[in-house]
Amino acid sequence: MHPKTPSESLTEMTELVLPQHTNAIGTAFGGVIMSWIDICSSIAAKRHCGRVSVTARVDALEFKAPIKVGDVVCLTARINAAFTSSMEIGVRVEREDAGTGKRALCADARTTFVNLGDDGKPSPVPPLLSETEEDQRLATEAAERRRKRRSAQS
């Protein structure tokens, strides 16, 4: 299978926080942000595999700063590692200051998506080709997390 780099599937998504996305105190409802994280990840997974993948896992979801109604929110999803039929995807959620264009990290998460074949069963994903030291570091860390999780489960 033809290897792909993380930059080939890098996905950026921009959302405007409207009143229907907020809770009773006017900040973004966590479930809405989680749904945007899922969508952004699924686009990155689809770009990497060329077909639909499903969410198997969400890890390390942290809401670090509030997002308010009227905020512009930028999500970035990148493939950290590709295994056999699964991929770990890192997602950043940032609030963009409309005046300066500066971004501040509000939430992040790691998701695992599994590529499915026509039979609905897990199907191999293209290998991930690291282009930079950062790509290599993220892939190594993801592999280590997966190794630890698997050994804890066995």
Ligand SMILES: CC(C)(COP(=O)(O)OP(=O)(O)OC[C@H]1O[C@@H](n2cnc3c(N)ncnc32)[C@H](O)[C@@H]1OP(=O)(O)O)[C@@H](O)C(=O)NCCC(=O)NCCS
């Ligand atoms: C994800 C799913 C397809 C895995 O199917 P399965 O038959 O259990 O697959 P396997 O045990 O053979 O594992 C397949 C791969 O998925 C990975 N995987 C399965 N469950 C996982 C989990 N909870 N966390 C992380 N990885 C997982 C395995 O590590 C394996 O990875 P690899 O092929 O890269 O080594 C299946 O559990 C499923 O359909 N879950 C529901 C998905 C869903 O509905 N999501 C929400 C809507 S999109």
